[in-house]
Amino acid sequence: MAKEFDKYSYYKESVQNPEGDVDFYLKTYKQIRKKKPVSLREDFCGTFAISCAWVKLDKSFEAYAIDLDKEPLEYGKKNYLPQLKAEEQSRLHVYNKNVLDKKLPSTDICVAVNFSYYLFKKRNELLKYFKNAYEHVNKDGIFIIDCFGGGQxxxxxxxxxxxxxxxxxxxxxxxxxxxxxxxxxxxxxxxxxxxxxxxxxxxxRMWTIPELREILIEAGFKKTTVYWEGTNSKGEGNGEFTPTEKGEECDSWIAYVVAEK
Ligand SMILES: C[S@@+](CC[C@H](N)C(=O)[O-])C[C@H]1O[C@@H](n2cnc3c(N)ncnc32)[C@H](O)[C@@H]1O
Structure with missing residues (x-):
């Protein structure tokens, strides 16, 4: 029988960069809070590749991965978890839960990336999610989301x-x-x-940056900062994100919005 196509491994190779992602989260938290974080919550985690990269960064780091769907969670448990040392595995906690659940772990950093929260199409639904994220971010915590847009x-x-x-x-x-x-x-x-x-x-729903910032403030966050991607000599994104209030009119762009509690 033909081997089943491993769509998650091709997905990882095509769209994910967990090591780069966790570097950005750590650097950003340290820049804002002037101290080291410990815990990360990965909402809409899918195969929880980001959580795996987080626990590998530091012996004190804890990761909490949340997803509604058992299928990607089981894939991560079978394929990514065994690649970690036992000690790293003990600091990674996987929850088959809804990100809207009232009883979720509270952490220093919470991330919702790969645009997953775009599935909330109504303002009220997104506000409810952002409020729940706010409630579960520790004092001094930050919430990081990504977004994309442009004419294309x-x-x-x-x-x-x-x-x-x-x-x-x-x-x-x-x-x-x-x-x-x-x-x-x-x-x-x-x-x-x-x-x-x-x-x-x-x-x-393709949320715009100003909408996201307004809803994050309405959810309780004190401040939001947009991290815009720099460009390389070919005019393509260079993977380096820095805070700014002035973006460029690219055909297609990716940015982070970082909200502080
Ligand atoms: C676009 S995928 C992203 C997965 C992961 N962040 C990645 O890049 O591989 C969205 C994920 O969100 C999950 N999801 C959708 N609604 C959810 C909810 N309300 N609570 C928790 N997870 C949810 C889906 O099961 C899916 O795994």
Whole structure:
């Protein structure tokens, strides 16, 4: 029987950079709070690759990973957890829970990344989630979310990224300017094989940065800061995010919003 296609491993290679992500969280917390954090909560964690990278950073670090869906959690337990030392595993806690649950672990840093919270399409729903995040961030804690946009994200477009042995496709199916809603698929094509379509699906509202900042303040956070990505010599994102109030009109951009309790 043909081996089942391991969509999470291709997803990780295409869109995730857990080591880079945790470096940014640690650096940002230290810059803002002038001390070292201990605990990280990864909301919408999927296969909890970020939590795995967090516990590897420091012997005192604890990670709490939250997801509603057992499937990616089981994948992480089977494939990523065994790559950690026993001692690192003991500092990683996985919860099959809703991020809206009132009883979640409180941490120094809470992150909601890969735009997962875009699934809350109504302002009230997003406010409810941000309020719950606020309640569960420690005193002196920070909440980090990412977001994306730009003219290219306001139209149907399929983008192919070619890797050594496969192609990754980010397929935006539509964009409704009245609601700012859009649907997306991820497809993969292994070299010499048929394209495998619709392996991941997202139905999102494309929240704007000013909306997000207003809702975070309404949820209780004292201050928000936008971290904008720098560009390399080719005009592409260089993976370095710095605080600013002035972005560039790129066709497509990614940014972080960091909210302080
Ligand atoms: C876009 S995926 C991101 C997964 C992960 N952050 C990553 O990059 O691999 C969104 C995840 O959010 C989870 N999810 C959706 N609604 C949720 C909720 N209300 N509470 C917890 N997890 C939820 C889904 O099960 C899915 O694993």
């Amino acid at each position: 994200c306001q139209a149907a477009i399929e983008e192919e990224t070619i890797h050594k042995d496969f192609s990754y496709y980010w397929d935006q199916v539509n964009f409704n300017p009245i609601t700012n809603e859009a649907e997306f698929y991820i497809h993969f094509k292994l070299k010499g094989q048929k394209k495998m379509e619709k392996l991941f699906y997202y139905d999102w």
